[in-house]
Amino acid sequence: DVKVTQSSRYLVKRTGEKVFLECVQDMDHENMFWYRQDPGLGLRLIYFSYDVKMKEKGDIPEGYSVSREKKERFSLILESASTNQTSMYLCASRASGGAKDTQYFGPGTRLTVL
């Protein structure tokens, strides 16, 4: 059974702080993703990675960066948190190729920036 975990369920930070959100998957998946979820906007892709040290911008990368030093771990970084980054952040992973299309989500981190 695939397991995707995120470092925190709830996080409260102050404007201007640097924030790290960690995601770990245990199924040796090549692809990992960071989304933010806001009411009425669905799931919007921030960044994704298809291999170690590889990263690609999603639809809303501004204000975020990512790091993938190990295959199982994908980190989302808010360099200087702002109030408009208050949101639910979901990590996901997926294997590459063929019928292995299912994307597995982590439990989410609800981030509040004051």
Next chain:
Amino acid sequence: GENVEQHPSTLSVQEGDSAVIKCTYSDSASNYFPWYKQELGKRPQLIIDIRSNVGEKKDQRIAVTLNKTAKHFSLHITETQPEDSAVYFCAARGTGGFKTIFGAGTRLFVKA
């Protein structure tokens, strides 16, 4: 750019009735269409998916239909139960694509 539109945003049905959620996609290269269910406070989970080489797929009370010509796909839930209450997301992805494009979600309420 690629886009997936989902309707309605909210749907309320009586227990036992059917529920239908509709999505349209813009990228004609899309060939994989998953549906996710997210219960309150939980992570989204895949409930059913369909590939472009089939027009319909069923799994017990859930079915998905795909019209490639019109670029429409729909989720049908029959004999709804209160535990079907959740937010449902449709999505689309193309061959070899990394990005899955999600719809905005439909909040389904099933009234007992």
